[in-house]
Amino acid sequence: MSLTTLLQHSLTGISLGGAYALIAIGYSMVYGILLLINFAHADIFMMAGYFMIFSIAVMPWPVAIVVVLLATILLGVGIEKAAYKPLRSAPRMSIMISAIGVSYLLQNLATYLFSALPQAYPAIPLLKRPITIGNLHTTLVTFLTPVLTLALVMLLMFLLKKTKIGMAMRAVSKDYDTSKLMGIKIDRIITLTFVIGSFLAAVGSILYFTDRMSVTPFSGTLPGLKCFVAAVLGGIGSVPGAVIGGFLIGIVETFLVAFGYSTYSDAFTFLLLILILLFRPTGLMGESLTEKV
Numbered sequence: 001m002s003l004t005t006l007l008q009h010s011l012t013g014i015s016l017g018g019a020y021a022l023i024a025i026g027y028s029m030v031y032g033i034l035l036l037i038n039f040a041h042a043d044i045f046m047m048a049g050y051f052m053i054f055s056i057a058v059m060p061w062p063v064a065i066v067v068v069l070l071a072t073i074l075l076g077v078g079i080e081k082a083a084y085k086p087l088r089s090a091p092r093m094s095i096m097i098s099a100i101g102v103s104y105l106l107q108n109l110a111t112y113l114f115s116a117l118p119q120a121y122p123a124i125p126l127l128k129r130p131i132t133i134g135n136l137h138t139t140l141v142t143f144l145t146p147v148l149t150l151a152l153v154m155l156l157m158f159l160l161k162k163t164k165i166g167m168a169m170r171a172v173s174k175d176y177d178t179s180k181l182m183g184i185k186i187d188r189i190i191t192l193t194f195v196i197g198s199f200l201a202a203v204g205s206i207l208y209f210t211d212r213m214s215v216t217p218f219s220g221t222l223p224g225l226k227c228f229v230a231a232v233l234g235g236i237g238s239v240p241g242a243v244i245g246g247f248l249i250g251i252v253e254t255f256l257v258a259f260g261y262s263t264y265s266d267a268f269t270f271l272l273l274i275l276i277l278l279f280r281p282t283g284l285m286g287e288s289l290t291e292k293v
Contacts, residue, residue, distance in 0.1 A: 017249065020226060021242060026200055029193050036092075052065075056124075068206065075198065083102045157239065229249060230249050235282055245284070253269065
């Protein structure tokens, strides 16, 4: 493998990992606050793809991007209010079953509204701009994805570490019941968590589908599972851990394909999940949690 080819695959893997990281953060944040694996998160990512397809058909692409971000946030918050909020006092299994139900609802709704056939994802001129560096040929989105991912993660970490809202979010994550007694507005914090997670899923969707150029009602399933593995690998509930996990899976997956093992690239991800759960259940950066009784 030549140096140029190695750099090409490295750049592709880092770009894919950046998109995975953005989606994985949503899984980690919701779990950190509600101890819920939001299985519908991947389908919110998929719906953002359809929002872009239909938005860009009737408006300029800069406006379409804003519309997609807002529509995805409204969808994520709406799901929380309709499917999760009424079950907060119910057993944890009930809200998890609700999340699975919402996931299947979105997939079937998309199939009914848009058909199961692949829909062509629009080419956003700015993101598809070709870039050549020596013998390296790529597009702007490949460079932009990891840079934008790291910038958004830095902003998110600033929010979590340096602001009162972030302090409240960390307090709820540490002790839900005590935070409620201390006067923290739990509903507002949970809504903000879904706003951030849905926003990042929308950004990840734009970056991911720009390179893949088609969307189906099941386009979120496999990337969503891989992002869940990324969150577990990094330590579910940890934002930096989700980012590290996303980049690792994206890079390894790309090189497996490059070396001719594309058949096993998906299997590797789920084998990794099994190994993590067996040997390091808390992930690379996760904390051991003790159940209060």
